[in-house]
Amino acid sequence: MDTSVTPAAEENVWGGGNKPLGASYGKLMMWFFIVSDALTFSGFLAAYGFSRFKFIETWPIADEVFTHVPFFHGNYPMYYVAFMTFILIMSSVTMVLAVDAGHHMKKSKVVLYMFLTIIGGAIFVGSQAWEWATFIKGDYGALETRGGRILQFVNADTGERAALGDFAASIPDVRQEHLEQNGVWYYGDDSSLPTYSLNEVVEGFKSNSNILIRTELLTDEQEKTVLTREESLEKIKDARIVVEGANLVRNEYGSRLFADFFFFITGFHGFHVFSGVVINIIIFFNVILGTYERRGHYEMVEKVGLYWHFVDLVWVFVFTFFYLV
Amino acid sequence: MAHEHKLAIFRGRLKFKSNTQKIWGVLIFLTLVTAVEVILGITKPYILTHKYFIGMKLLNWIFIILTLVKAYYIAWDFMHLRDEKSSLRRAIVWTPIFLVCYLIFILLFEADYIYTVYKDGFVKWNF
Numbered sequence: 158m159d160t161s162v163t164p165a166a167e168e169n170v171w172g173g174g175n176k177p178l179g180a181s182y183g184k185l186m187m188w189f190f191i192v193s194d195a196l197t198f199s200g201f202l203a204a205y206g207f208s209r210f211k212f213i214e215t216w217p218i219a220d221e222v223f224t225h226v227p228f229f230h231g232n233y234p235m236y237y238v239a240f241m242t243f244i245l246i247m248s249s250v251t252m253v254l255a256v257d258a259g260h261h262m263k264k265s266k267v268v269l270y271m272f273l274t275i276i277g278g279a280i281f282v283g284s285q286a287w288e289w290a291t292f293i294k295g296d297y298g299a300l301e302t303r304g305g306r307i308l309q310f311v312n313a314d315t316g317e318r319a320a321l322g323d324f325a326a327s328i329p330d331v332r333q334e335h336l337e338q339n340g341v342w343y344y345g346d347d348s349s350l351p352t353y354s355l356n357e358v359v360e361g362f363k364s365n366s367n368i369l370i371r372t373e374l375l376t377d378e379q380e381k382t383v384l385t386r387e388e389s390l391e392k393i394k395d396a397r398i399v400v401e402g403a404n405l406v407r408n409e410y411g412s413r414l415f416a417d418f419f420f421f422i423t424g425f426h427g428f429h430v431f432s433g434v435v436i437n438i439i440i441f442f443n444v445i446l447g448t449y450e451r452r453g454h455y456e457m458v459e460k461v462g463l464y465w466h467f468v469d470l471v472w473v474f475v476f477t478f479f480y481l482v
Numbered sequence: 483m484a485h486e487h488k489l490a491i492f493r494g495r496l497k498f499k500s501n502t503q504k505i506w507g508v509l510i511f512l513t514l515v516t517a518v519e520v521i522l523g524i525t526k527p528y529i530l531t532h533k534y535f536i537g538m539k540l541l542n543w544i545f546i547i548l549t550l551v552k553a554y555y556i557a558w559d560f561m562h563l564r565d566e567k568s569s570l571r572r573a574i575v576w577t578p579i580f581l582v583c584y585l586i587f588i589l590l591f592e593a594d595y596i597y598t599v600y601k602d603g604f605v606k607w608n609f
Contacts, residue, residue: 188574203589210593211600216609239520239574243513250509253560257501374608379531391558395609401593429607450538459562470553476550481523482542 170271191467194429200470201422202478208414215306215373217411218381219480225291230438238480242472244432249469256462259455264444267458271441273354278434279452280401285427292419296401297321298351299409300358307411309371310362321399322366325353349398362393362417373411383425426475429468436461463465487566491555508559515548537594 178185209216220234227237255270283311298321300308331349353361362368370389374382384392400409408416438459449455489504490497491511498504522530522541530541558564563571600607 179567192578195578203585207589207593210590235520235523242516246512249560253505296503465559470556472550473549476546481545
């Protein structure tokens with residue numbers, strides 16, 4: 158500044174090197190990124206809410222969709238997701254402990270806690286992959302109607318869900334397999350055909366009088382509507398396609414949008430966790446190499462820590478809106 | 483880069499001796515909240531699923547409030563917002579809250595409108 162009347166205090170304000178928000182450039186930028194990323198996730202979750210409110214009476218019940226726990230058979234709604242949530246919160250805790258150890262310049266402790274954080278993140282991503290695989294593979298199988306709605310089956314004697322395999326008839330007929338030469342779609346080694354043909358399911362349904370149809374419509378008790386046998390026989394005439402598992406086009410659990418949003422939102426979150434693990438690994442090696450010891454501070458650990466906590470924060474919301482509400 | 487930490491949570495009702503202790507304290511609290519959520523989610527108490535407040539089940543309100551509580555403690559204690567300057571904290575927190583409330587308000591009202599169109603209008607979709 159050339160003017161001679163500038164007081165010294167103003168020199169301090171505009172002379173550079175001032176931190177009005179009390180945070181370094183890097184930390185501020187990480188916060189700005191987190192805010193914009195939070196808005197992205199909010200956009201996704203709000204879009205999910207939009208679709209759900211639009212189909213509020215037919216939306217799938219999450220408790221009936223995510224019922225599996227690895228290595229255990231049976232019906233355990235939510236336990237596994239709760240476990241995943243706990244793992245992620247736990248890895249957040251080890252991350253804060255790493256940041257705290259960094260403030261005290263304790264290199265070996267930072268290494269240990271960063272390592273535990275990475276392990277936690279890896280367990281979470283692995284669990285997520287398992288969850289996806291289970292969801293894609295499907296549970297009981299269902300029929301899709303002309304209008305794209307899902308018909309599921311219930312055993313009238315027990316009130317439990319009935320799998321297609323429980324009652325489908327075996328009818329030898331020629332089924333056309335989709336081949337690669339007919340279109341660009343790669344199915345791998347598995348057959349593209351569902352286990353049972355529509356005819357087999359319909360005939361099996363007609364000959365098993367104890368099987369009833371369950372529609373997507375929710376009753377006042379927040380349970381899916383189970384039709385009577387007569388209604389079921391009438392309803393099954395609408396069926397067009399056998400659906401097993403879920404993908405972006407069909408979904409045996411109910412509304413297709415549910416599967417689409419599940420893949421999209423948990424996928425985007427899983428991608429964040431994955432990149433978080435990668436960034437954590439990079440910083441982990443930097444810590445081992447002593448980069449931050451030489452730099453004199455562990456602010457880098459704090460910055461990736463912010464990102465990691467953000468991933469945890471997002472999961473808290475995804476957990477609520479996908480699995481609880 | 484505040485190295486000195488504010489060690490009290492619950493508006494100063496619970497004070498910790500060191501930052502590490504506070505971290506474990508917050509973990510215990512978050513775990514408790516998650517456990518309550520899971521228990522409520524599995525048992526689904528009748529009274530909470532049949533009482534409505536502003537168009538939403540009481541149970542869902544509880545879930546959302548508990549989620550916001552968890553988010554508060556993750557941001558304040560894990561992300562150290564408690565130790566940052568209030569100007570930074572406000573810039574980070576209120577901007578998304580304002581935008582998200584606006585977005586949710588608009589989208590959910592629109593969705594509810596479409597729901598009534600599907601239900602009462604001459605649109606056949608459930609066949």
